[in-house]
Amino acid sequence: MTDSNQASAFKEQTPFRAKISSLFSNQSVVLVITLIVLGAFFQWGSEGTFLHMDLLGTIMDQWGSYILIAVGQLFVVITGGIDLSVGSTVSLSSVVAGWFVVQQMHKGPEVTGGAAIPYILLIALICLLVGLVVGLVNSWLINQLKIVPFIATLATMGASNGIAVMISVGMPLQGPNDWDLGNPWKIGDFTLPFSTMVLAATFITAVVGLFLHKSRFGLHTYALGSNAFATRGAGISVQKQVVKVYMLSGGLAGLAGAYSYVRLGAGSNTSGMGMELYAIAAVVIGGASLMGGVGRIIGICLGTLVLFVVQSGLLTMTVVQVSPDLKQVIVAILIASAVAVQTLQNKNGRK
Amino acid sequence: MTGEVVYEIKNASKRYGSVIALDGASLKIHAGEVVGLVGDNGAGKSTLVKVLSGAHQPDGGQMFLDGKEVRWDSPRQALEAGVETLYQDSGLAPHLTVSQNVFLGREVTVKGILGWMGFLNKKKMEHDAHRDLEAVGIAVPASNRAVSQLSGGQRQAVAIGRAVAWAQKVIILDEPTNHLGARQANEVLNIIRNAKAKGLGVIFISHTLPHVLEVTDRIVVLRLGRIVKDAPTSDFNGDTLIGTITGTIQTIKVEGD
Numbered sequence: 383m384t385d386s387n388q389a390s391a392f393k394e395q396t397p398f399r400a401k402i403s404s405l406f407s408n409q410s411v412v413l414v415i416t417l418i419v420l421g422a423f424f425q426w427g428s429e430g431t432f433l434h435m436d437l438l439g440t441i442m443d444q445w446g447s448y449i450l451i452a453v454g455q456l457f458v459v460i461t462g463g464i465d466l467s468v469g470s471t472v473s474l475s476s477v478v479a480g481w482f483v484v485q486q487m488h489k490g491p492e493v494t495g496g497a498a499i500p501y502i503l504l505i506a507l508i509c510l511l512v513g514l515v516v517g518l519v520n521s522w523l524i525n526q527l528k529i530v531p532f533i534a535t536l537a538t539m540g541a542s543n544g545i546a547v548m549i550s551v552g553m554p555l556q557g558p559n560d561w562d563l564g565n566p567w568k569i570g571d572f573t574l575p576f577s578t579m580v581l582a583a584t585f586i587t588a589v590v591g592l593f594l595h596k597s598r599f600g601l602h603t604y605a606l607g608s609n610a611f612a613t614r615g616a617g618i619s620v621q622k623q624v625v626k627v628y629m630l631s632g633g634l635a636g637l638a639g640a641y642s643y644v645r646l647g648a649g650s651n652t653s654g655m656g657m658e659l660y661a662i663a664a665v666v667i668g669g670a671s672l673m674g675g676v677g678r679i680i681g682i683c684l685g686t687l688v689l690f691v692v693q694s695g696l697l698t699m700t701v702v703q704v705s706p707d708l709k710q711v712i713v714a715i716l717i718a719s720a721v722a723v724q725t726l727q728n729k730n731g732r733k
Numbered sequence: 734m735t736g737e738v739v740y741e742i743k744n745a746s747k748r749y750g751s752v753i754a755l756d757g758a759s760l761k762i763h764a765g766e767v768v769g770l771v772g773d774n775g776a777g778k779s780t781l782v783k784v785l786s787g788a789h790q791p792d793g794g795q796m797f798l799d800g801k802e803v804r805w806d807s808p809r810q811a812l813e814a815g816v817e818t819l820y821q822d823s824g825l826a827p828h829l830t831v832s833q834n835v836f837l838g839r840e841v842t843v844k845g846i847l848g849w850m851g852f853l854n855k856k857k858m859e860h861d862a863h864r865d866l867e868a869v870g871i872a873v874p875a876s877n878r879a880v881s882q883l884s885g886g887q888r889q890a891v892a893i894g895r896a897v898a899w900a901q902k903v904i905i906l907d908e909p910t911n912h913l914g915a916r917q918a919n920e921v922l923n924i925i926r927n928a929k930a931k932g933l934g935v936i937f938i939s940h941t942l943p944h945v946l947e948v949t950d951r952i953v954v955l956r957l958g959r960i961v962k963d964a965p966t967s968d969f970n971g972d973t974l975i976g977t978i979t980g981t982i983q984t985i986k987v988e989g990d
Contacts, residue, residue, distance in 0.1 A: 592852075593850075593851075596852050596853060596855075597850065597851040597852050597853060598840045598842065598851035598852075598853060599851050601829070601833060601837070601840065601853065604826070604828055604829060605826045605829060605833075605837055607828070608826035608827055608828035608829055609825065609826040609827065611820070612824060612825055612826050612834075612837070613826065613837070613838075614808075615808065615818070615820055615824075616837040616838030616839075617808060617809040617812050617813075617838040617839075618837070618838050675826070675827070675828035676828060
């Protein structure tokens with residue numbers, strides 16, 4: 383390739399120090415270092431109990447329940463938008479699926495193990511459909527009524543929540559479940575830090591990530607957030623792209639609703655409460671810019687991991703007792719520092 | 734030197750509410766010809782550009798591309814028919830690479846089922862972008878660099894190069910030398926000459942009259958939505974051109990020296 387010669391010509395001007403600074407301006411490298419430092423700190427602070435498979439399994443389970451909405455949020459944020467409705471979509475989709483299977487098909491928690499699998503797949507499908515509908519409504523509000531994404535998704539957030547309460551009457555809808563799906567894998571007596579559900583969420587994340595970084599759909603997502611006018615000028619339908627991106631975010635939130643159903647064994651109108659804030663936090667910590675055009679899947683995976691390592695780590699601290707209530711504050715500090723790092727990087731980098 | 738009429742607009746009119754933006758404008762562009770479109774602010778240049786590029790539909794009048802009557806419902810249709818437009822200051826997506834910008838909206842996918850799903854052939858696009866930009870006279874550092882890392886002049890060069898590389902018949906350049914230094918502006922004028930040599934019809938809109946006098950074959954002057962003068966560039970000098978634009982020279986006759 384002739385291009386690489388020219389690219390290396392540009393690298394010649396970067397001496398060792400510049401190389402180091404460019405390494406640190408890579409969000410993923412910063413996040414990996416952060417994770418190592420946090421791991422070492424909590425291992426010390428918990429007197430050696432932090433790095434344990436059970437706890438890592440718990441962290442990965444939380445990661446799995448949030449990663450899908452974080453990935454959906456990433457797409458939306460890259461376009462320069464925001465999706466506040468994802469938490470409510472988690473609740474609504476799990477409630478609708480629970481309502482259908484429990485109250486319409488009359489299958490309760492007595493259906494377990496392998497017999498529950500077909501019902502769980504049906505639930506996942508219903509959750510996905512509910513999420514797609516919410517995403518479609520969001521994009522309709524944005525495209526047709528010209529409402530800014532923040533307000534449009536705030537409206538669907540409230541509406542989804544309300545509908546979820548109405549359907550569930552505020553009670554969890556217990557349905558068929560196979561608890562093994564959420565339990566960590568074992569090899570003999572050795573416990574691995576992930577379950578089937580975590581693997582499924584990881585697989586979906588990987589596939590969606592490939593589409594973001596390698597496909598036309600992903601490229602148009604970045605283009606839209608980078609310069610909507612130029613995107614339109616290149617003959618791309620901005621409105622169609624908005625529909626696709628918000629439906630993707632909604633659909634992934636629906637699948638996160640299915641994840642939460644399997645975790646709880648029930649559809650509940652509180653299962654997604656507050657999740658949208660964590661999704662946005664994960665995206666920002668993962669290096670995406672709320673101005674649009676920037677963000678990578680790997681960064682969001684690591685950013686979500688940092689969030690839950692911090693939360694679980696604080697609870698294991700024995701050297702200093704930390705109140706569980708403090709974790710909110712710590713998460714807030716994390717978000718603020720992530721944004722501060724972004725600003726510093728922009729200052730150092732060329733405009 | 735110039736070829737057949739490639740693009741023609743006849744008696745076009747356009748109103749925005751009670752404002753008459755275009756009032757019976759007619760214009761012909763030949764293949765291999767650079768036509769300068771000049772006029773004061775509010776003279777109707779932007780409206781004419783939007784009509785020609787398919788962004789707006791005229792209220793009245795006809796358009797012909799290669800002698801066949803055409804009607805654009807969207808800029809996409811004009812693009813696909815071979816009419817490329819570079820809008821003022823809008824050209825590129827800064828977060829994307831040079832090649833991604835060059836191929837935006839016309840991406841090359843890989844073969845097979847992955848291609849059907851929209852997976853991109855990055856290597857081919859990087860290679861072709863480099864080749865195509867070089868062919869129109871642009872030395873771009875590397876097609877895998879983000880546009881935000883380029884200088885203002887380089888960005889504008891990529892934007893114009895992109896338009897020239899894709900244009901099949903006509904290219905409309907709205908203020909392409911705006912905000913550029915003298916050397917960079919000269920490079921842009923060279924790209925316009927390349928486009929002309931390629932046999933494209935070029936419409937060059939600019940406030941920088943020396944550039945217009947330097948690069949065009951013919952100058953069309955718009956005033957209050959009407960074309961008041963359409964003559965070979967050799968008929969103008971700086972003073973008569975300004976006079977025609979502002980209206981101090983009223984008639985078709987150009988003052989001799």
